[in-house]
Amino acid sequence: MHDLLPMPVVANLSSDNVLDLAALGDLALATYIPVGGIEDDDEVYIYPNWRGCGPSGAVFDDAGSMVPLDRDQVKPEGMPVSITNLLLKSLDQGWVFYSYSLEINGTRTEESARRFFYVGKRPQKVALLPVAQVRGAHDLHIDADTISDNFLTVVVLPYENMTAGDVVTFVWQGYTATGTARPVIKSVIELVKEQVGQALEFTIQKGQVTIIKNGKAEISYSITYADDTKPVTQSIVQTFNIKASLTPFLPAIEIPGVIGYLDPSQYTQGLKLSVNNYGAIQAGDYIVLYAMAPRAGRSTSIVMPVDASTVDRGTFHALLEYQWLLDNTAQDVVFTYQFSRLGAAGASLPLPVNINKERKVTEFPHVPRAxxxxxxxxxxxxxxxxxxxxxxxxxxxxxxxxxxxxxxxxxxxxxxxxxxxxxxxxxxxxxxxxxxxxxxxxxxxxxxxxxxxxxxxxxxxxxxxxxxxLDLGSGQVIAPICTKPASSGRLSKRAVMAVEVAEFTQNKFMFFQAGLWVKVYASVSGVKTYFRGTALQGVQVSSEEAVEEKLIISINKDYVNGIAINNKMVVGAEISFDGGEEYKQFDTVSLTVVE
The missing domain is CATH 2.60.40 (Immunoglobulin-like)
Incomplete structure (x- = not known):
């Protein structure tokens, strides 16, 4: 078997052959077509062959595009060919076969070896339920003397596929300092719709904590699902010592520019809370940020699972909604956070803040010409x-x-x-x-x-x-003009063969500038062939083209020669003003091909 052309190179693939769309963000995907061994005077065209399949079997193919080899753009990996972010998002949880062929001096190669990869990280199953947290407890210690209310609050974190009708049963098993087991305390919550996706709170009377001072408590919970055909799921047990911790609390949350007072009108997009990682942080931890308000029903919490990105970043973030700030205006609130995992837990010092209104900005901007x-x-x-x-x-x-x-x-x-x-x-x-x-x-x-x-x-x-x-209208971006051979209405094959090309000029239009993405195509009977860019991605207007105020597009003579006499060839431009996310079609020119 003869050797195939090498596979195209795809940037950003993980070690398990997955394109992580979250990591890619809104960027286009960079790919490269290997072009080693091509001579300097070879005329080369690249034909990418993208075969995509969405998770439901939907087809996302592009096998008809053509990219002229631009030696000035070639990188060590090969000739860059970008794949739009919009196409990739359509393929989330799907897969791709990607290959190409080359046309070298008019001769088309066979298809290259195909590269296969998955699009979008696959969800991973969590083996165990997260442990329950005890609000205010630090280093797996509960100090009974610092329980300010008449009860201790235990928090069960949201779990996957929470459903109204699920029954969550919390269990507290206390042991005295001598090891004597106290009666088990159970508390049950049957979930209603409003509780789905939220942390659940259970309470233990302060007296039940005080009576086991210097002893310990084991806490756990179980889930009986609304669908009673499923088995009961049991959490792991977390053990707390009932005495003060000797380990310093974690540092308090800091809010830049806020020292004791916060004006909610400055946070209409929400209050971002950023915290440097605690020293013991591990992937798999759960962090809960508490915003405690004095009025009943006004406190809230934000649950943040820790993954490798949190550990590597060095900070974790939470966004508190603007509406919560408004609801607690003229109140003293307290911000804290805690983390937990099996065998470890920690709590921060409190950050007290007074929320109040001062200076307001309520007027809309004025746009005079709108x-x-x-x-x-x-x-x-x-x-x-x-x-x-x-x-x-x-x-x-x-x-x-x-x-x-x-x-x-x-x-x-x-x-x-x-x-x-x-x-x-x-x-x-x-x-x-x-x-x-x-x-x-x-x-x-x-x-x-x-x-x-x-x-x-x-x-x-x-x-x-x-x-x-509003969009640019008809006539505001004029159609390309055939300038070589100069033609209007009819395009002579003989004339094209004589000059060996059909050259079109796209003159400057409104918002024409360097960096704009432009595709130019020719079509016969509705079938498009791209001569600037591909169906997936245009080519940016260069600084030289911006200075010259025009684009020159060459349609090779073989394409024209292959069009039947009296057929119409339509040439048009597709322009993206937003960095390649969306392309707009403007006026086209139609030429009848003659001898």
Missing amino acids: TPGNEGEGELAANIAVNGIDIEIPAEVELFASDSVHVRFNQEGETGYYLGLNNPDNQRSFTVPMEAVAPNIGKKVQVYYQITPAGTTIPLVSPAYTLTV
């Missing part, structure tokens, strides 16, 4: 925004000279995100540049202004103004 709709909404034609969008802070909003002010499009990490300072001559005005407008063409963008008072790091954020940037 056509207003409902309150806080408007729309703007893309051709009006080609030189940028003016944004203003209304006069009713209080500003101080010491304030730092910014305008923001969308949330950080989202497509079309932009954050910019005010104009130098006016603290209330901003101009969002064309480069930041382009990714939002044809989309709704959330526009904010934010004010950061001197001495603080957390900005006051305005309500979101929803601005619809």
